Amino acid sequence: MGKMVDIDPEESPAARFAYELRRNRLAAGLTQGQIGRRIGFSESMIGMVETLKRDPTEGFARLCDQAFGLDGVMLGLYLEAWPPPPPVPEHFRDWAAEELRATTLRLWDPLLIPGLFQTEAYARLIFEDEPGISAEQIDQRIMGRMQRKRVLSRDDPPMIWALIDEGVLHRPIGSPKVMREQLECLVELSQRPRITIQIVPYGSRASAGLLGAFGIAEVRGTAYTVYVETQPRGRTIDDRTVIIQLLTRYDIIRGEAHSQSLSVDLIEKAVRRWI
Incomplete structure (x- = not known):
């Protein structure tokens, strides 16, 4: 596991997503590698999302909700941080x-x-x-x-x-x-x-x-x-x-x-x- 990075959830919606991902993972007693295997992503991917070095996808957020037993919480945070672009040409x-x-x-x-x-x-x-x-x-x-x-x-x-x-x-x-x-x-x-x-x-x-x-x-x-x-x-x-x-x-x-x-x-x- 990489060096722990403190994330301020109030800094931005993206920081809030990263913070909640780590908080829920630790509350479930899972390592980055374990949650990664559950949702089909690498340990390094989990680590990069938790430290704001990589943006998640909508599918990533949905899988996190399933893994943690959350009712759309991570998806909601994802859409707040990375809203879909408007309908344009x-x-x-x-x-x-x-x-x-x-x-x-x-x-x-x-x-x-x-x-x-x-x-x-x-x-x-x-x-x-x-x-x-x-x-x-x-x-x-x-x-x-x-x-x-x-x-x-x-x-x-x-x-x-x-x-x-x-x-x-x-x-x-x-x-x-x-x-x-x-x-x-x-x-x-x-x-x-x-x-x-x-x-x-x-x-x-x-x-x-x-x-x-x-x-x-x-x-x-x-x-x-x-x-x-x-x-x-x-x-x-x-x-x-x-x-x-x-x-x-x-x-x-x-x-x-x-x-x-x-x-x-x-x-x-x-x-x-x-x-």
Whole structure:
């Protein structure tokens, strides 16, 4: 058996799962090897899950419930720590999962309000313009986008740094009412302590960013994957060279952005324009 590692169950939902796995195992008088044999996993796998070095699977959690005689306790902890991604198009599933995992998200969009910040009415108009899309597909995508926004209301939401081109505030998506409500939502989100929204002004030297929107996901200070908008479908990329290039590009764009307070002033002025 490896060295005992103390886990604080209050640190995170994942830590809670690891803590409860070890607590239940010890209460049953079982070694890591013994519980591993009961549920069909190696002793090293049990040890890595208990020390947060490896994420369990949903099947792992269900088998733990069976082995310990628990009524869905470990499964519930698993779903809290690793919730299933929302129903989104196949090409977007990897990124939707990373949004749930990331501790920091860096977003840039030169054309639209970022998806995590969109209202239902604004998002619907965007989806309705997709060639050949059905009403059922539109409803499913709306549901997926609204479910993605739940990450903003978690007890431990990620830090979000969002850069938005000034033209987005004035580009009509639907009626003035849709735009007004969308920008009012943006103002409200900007008041949250873990969300920073900065407007990149007209005439800025951020032309490199006009090539397309992208997002960067980080865990505890390390950028590990990016999402790049391309036509006809975006891509999730974990190539280190691409990540470094986009981090540099993001910093260049942010260097041209207004401060948060001035950005909010610009958004509020745009709200009044749409009345």
